[in-house]
Amino acid sequence: MCVIIITLSGYSPIFILVCAPKGAWEFVFMQSKKFKGKGLAINVEKNIIMEDVANHFMGTESVGGWLYLTSEEIVFKSHNMNNQKHETVISLKQIAEVKTVLTAGFVPNGLKIITISGIVEKFVVNKRKIWIQKINAAILSSC
Secondary structure, eight states: OEEEEEEEETTEEEEEEEEOOTTHHHHHHHHHHHHTTOOOSSOTTSOEEEEEEEEEEETTEEEEEEEEEESSEEEEEEOTTSSSOOEEEEEGGGEEEEEEEEETTTEEEEEEEEETTOOEEEEEESSHHHHHHHHHHHHHHHO
16 A cells, blocks of 8 residues: 655655555554553553654664653653663653654654753654644643
């Protein structure tokens, strides 16, 4: 199955054809549905504002897993199919800036979080503008 991605370079559209083996897109969709609403196994009493499948960049590797926004923090928890299994927790009080970023230089699905101490975390997410709105609202609520 193939998907056409349209991006703008200056004033000219660029069409990019991205193909994946048959069933790959369905697998991603089914995994998203499978994990939806599972909540944080690590801390159930947290108020989960938003959650979805995501990738977290660790060096050059994009690690698949699940991203949660709670009333106090952002939590990424990798799934077991990765070489770099990990969990990343970013306190909302430590976030200096949240902005969009292009994945691979042209795909508009990246989320960049910069902490007060200068640490940069990058994620690939669905609906990144909604993530940014919800994160910024949660930061304001936590002050």
